[in-house]
Amino acid sequence: xxxxLFFYLFxxxxxxxxxxxVTRRNAVHxxxxxxxxxxxxAGLYLLQQAEFLFAVxxxxxxGGIMVLFLFVIMLVNLDxxxxxxxxxxxxxxxxxxxxxxxxxxxxxxxxxxxxFSMARPPVAAVANAGGNTEQIADVLFRxxxxxxxxxxxxxxxxxxxxVVMAKKRI
Amino acid sequence: MSQYxxxxxxxxxxxxxxLALFGCWIxxxxxxxxxxxxxxxFALVVVAGLxxxxxxxxxxxxxxxxxxxxxxxxxxxxxxxxxFALYFNWVFELATLIVALVSYNYLEIEGEHHGEYYALLxxxxxxxxxxxxxxxxxxxxxxxxxxxxxxxxxxxxxxxxKRSNEAAIKYLLLGAFSSGFLVYGFSIMYGxxxxxxxxxxxxxxAARPAWDPLVFLAMTTTAVGLLFKxxxxxxxxxxxxxxxxxxxxxxxxxxxxxKAASFAFLLRIFLGPLAPARDAWEPLLAAVAILxxxxxxxxxxxxxxxxxxxxxxxxxxxxxxxLGLIAGNDTGIQGIAVYVMVYAFMNLGAxxxxxxxxxxxxxxxxxxxxxxxxxxxxxxxxxxxxxxLSLAGIxxxxxxxxxxxxxxxxxxxxxxxxxVIATLYVAxxxxxxxxxxxxxxxxxxxxxxxxxxxxxxxxxxxxxGVLTLAVGVYPEPVLRLAQNSFLR
Numbered sequence: 001x002x003x004x005l006f007f008y009l010f011x012x013x014x015x016x017x018x019x020x021x022v023t024r025r026n027a028v029h030x031x032x033x034x035x036x037x038x039x040x041x042a043g044l045y046l047l048q049q050a051e052f053l054f055a056v057x058x059x060x061x062x063g064g065i066m067v068l069f070l071f072v073i074m075l076v077n078l079d080x081x082x083x084x085x086x087x088x089x090x091x092x093x094x095x096x097x098x099x100x101x102x103x104x105x106x107x108x109x110x111x112x113x114x115x116f117s118m119a120r121p122p123v124a125a126v127a128n129a130g131g132n133t134e135q136i137a138d139v140l141f142r143x144x145x146x147x148x149x150x151x152x153x154x155x156x157x158x159x160x161x162x163v164v165m166a167k168k169r170i
Numbered sequence: 171m172s173q174y175x176x177x178x179x180x181x182x183x184x185x186x187x188x189l190a191l192f193g194c195w196i197x198x199x200x201x202x203x204x205x206x207x208x209x210x211x212f213a214l215v216v217v218a219g220l221x222x223x224x225x226x227x228x229x230x231x232x233x234x235x236x237x238x239x240x241x242x243x244x245x246x247x248x249x250x251x252x253x254f255a256l257y258f259n260w261v262f263e264l265a266t267l268i269v270a271l272v273s274y275n276y277l278e279i280e281g282e283h284h285g286e287y288y289a290l291l292x293x294x295x296x297x298x299x300x301x302x303x304x305x306x307x308x309x310x311x312x313x314x315x316x317x318x319x320x321x322x323x324x325x326x327x328x329x330x331x332k333r334s335n336e337a338a339i340k341y342l343l344l345g346a347f348s349s350g351f352l353v354y355g356f357s358i359m360y361g362x363x364x365x366x367x368x369x370x371x372x373x374x375x376a377a378r379p380a381w382d383p384l385v386f387l388a389m390t391t392t393a394v395g396l397l398f399k400x401x402x403x404x405x406x407x408x409x410x411x412x413x414x415x416x417x418x419x420x421x422x423x424x425x426x427x428x429k430a431a432s433f434a435f436l437l438r439i440f441l442g443p444l445a446p447a448r449d450a451w452e453p454l455l456a457a458v459a460i461l462x463x464x465x466x467x468x469x470x471x472x473x474x475x476x477x478x479x480x481x482x483x484x485x486x487x488x489x490x491x492x493l494g495l496i497a498g499n500d501t502g503i504q505g506i507a508v509y510v511m512v513y514a515f516m517n518l519g520a521x522x523x524x525x526x527x528x529x530x531x532x533x534x535x536x537x538x539x540x541x542x543x544x545x546x547x548x549x550x551x552x553x554x555x556x557x558x559l560s561l562a563g564i565x566x567x568x569x570x571x572x573x574x575x576x577x578x579x580x581x582x583x584x585x586x587x588x589x590v591i592a593t594l595y596v597a598x599x600x601x602x603x604x605x606x607x608x609x610x611x612x613x614x615x616x617x618x619x620x621x622x623x624x625x626x627x628x629x630x631x632x633x634x635g636v637l638t639l640a641v642g643v644y645p646e647p648v649l650r651l652a653q654n655s656f657l658r
Binding site: 142143144145146147150151153154156157158160161164165170 | 190194197244245246248249284286289290293296297300306308309311312313315316319320322323326327329338
């Protein structure tokens with residue numbers, strides 16, 4: 001009962017925030033609506049007992065990435081853009097995509113979960129790990145240790161690359 | 171815990187670790203060499219890094235030879251050092267070495283000589299190592315992104331040049347888009363197998379019928395991502411623009427090393443997890459190969475910019491290499507291996523001559539800039555002739571060897587139509603390569619400024635020129651190496 005209540009609460013946040021994000025003309029309002037939507041997604045993660053994803057969603061998306069968005073919006077002069085009419089007419093492509101996804105979801109809701117004939121992840125790892133966060137740590141530092149380490153080099157290259165591209169005199 | 175961190179892991183990772191360490195060294199000690207002239211010492215650091223990485227590769231090779239194992243498996247299956255991975259890594263070593271040797275003079279002329287460039291070269295090769303040796307979807311993908319990210323930056327390295335900016339942004343946007351497709355395919359594969367290890371994915375796909383819709387979806391989306399990276403039509407649009415705008419040294423590196431690494435990746439995926447779905451992808455890749463050869467060869471005819479011309483020629487070479495995969499027998503796969511190696515030094519060589527044409531105040535990347543090259547610098551003109559003969563696939567140069575094995579494999583597997591089409595396009599290729607030759611030998615000398623040579627450039631030209639001729643005349647060692655690399 002409580003779960004259902006919270007689900008509808010977070011779902012409203014997600015959908016309401018998303019609709020406001022695309023309909024607001026003021027870019028700052030859009031960004032703030034997006035934050036609301038992302039917080040709703042974080043809530044849904046928590047309902048699914050994915051505490052780690054919940055924390056990451058808040059810290060990374062609501063915290064880091066949205067601050068970056070707001071910075072960009074405030075640095076770039078958007079007053080001019082807000083007064084102009086949208087020049088691209090791509091809403092019908094979006095409509096097509098939404099219809100396609102809607103049909104897919106309706107199909108799977110009707111057929112039930114068994115319609116996804118996908119393999120299950122190994123059960124052993126789930127059984128002996130303490131919780132969601134421990135499980136992720138376990139997989140990340142054992143099975144995916146190598147990609148995790150290469151990602152550090154990747155991030156280094158990203159930092160160096162963006163400095164090289166952005167700085168006037170290196 | 172010890173099973174996750176052992177000397178085995180360290181041993182398998184040596185070449186990549188060495189490359190990353192030397193890259194970091196350059197970043198940290200960039201201040202040691204303050205002015206543009208001194209930065210050329212970084213080229214030496216890169217060469218040193220390559221030597222150490224080469225020692226690592228050599229020791230791995232020696233270990234495989236003495237122990238009789240077919241591979242070193244590390245990180246519980248995420249990394250597999252086999253002869254296949256080592257073979258491709260030798261190609262990367264060669265390509266990075268040549269590019270590092272010619273870069274310092276070129277960057278000084280362009281006025282963008284920075285230490286970061288050399289660090290990115292090493293990091294890019296580090297990414298390629300994982301592309302050739304990775305046997306896990308996540309490792310492969312991160313390796314690919316590491317390589318691609320370095321290339322995005324290096325393509326746009328001439329920040330004052332609008333063409334370079336344009337090239338970088340086009341490559342970045344299209345590259346990111348294609349990576350999206352690739353990950354989509356990978357996510358379906360993970361969904362099918364419940365694991366990201368290639369062996370598990372292969373088992374899961376083999377358990378399904380060949381025309382399973384999910385397998386087909388995974389195969390097509392993965393193929394889109396991979397075909398983009400090797401610049402096969404219809405995903406080749408980025409290549410001419412990126413090749414034209416990038417610094418010529420990076421164009422050479424992009425066309426050779428990036429393509430070789432992507433081919434290693436493609437072979438790992440298509441001969442590994444997707445091998446059971448061969449009936450589904452063979453006609454698809456055959457169509458792509460024909461389209462690639464058609465677009466590459468026909469569009470090259472009308473190009474006036476030599477970097478664009480070589481870009482289209484490189485697209486058509488990707489088509490020839492794909493033919494080996496379509497044939498799919500041992501000759502075909504070895505043919506790809508030989509082709510990748512041979513293509514590496516002949517294409518690098520052709521770009522080296524274009525690099526020498528870039529002088530202070532002379533951009534020198536038009537076909538007309540080659541006019542009368544024979545009368546001014548006969549050595550360069552003759553070398554360029556050798557590289558172009560090789561690219562066209564005319565004996566006794568190395569390029570003939572690559573094409574010979576690809577065509578042989580097509581005949582062996584009764585793909586006669588493909589063989590005929592491929593042979594016809596060789597004739598087209600001869601036409602546009604010889605347009606350059608004609609300009610060099612018959613054209614009137616207009617620009618009298620001497621070529622931009624340096625010690626590194628001459629060494630690099632020597633290596634590529636000698637290899638192109640030597641492998642063509644005496645192919646035994648390369649053939650043996652290629653055969654060994656695909657022993658299963």
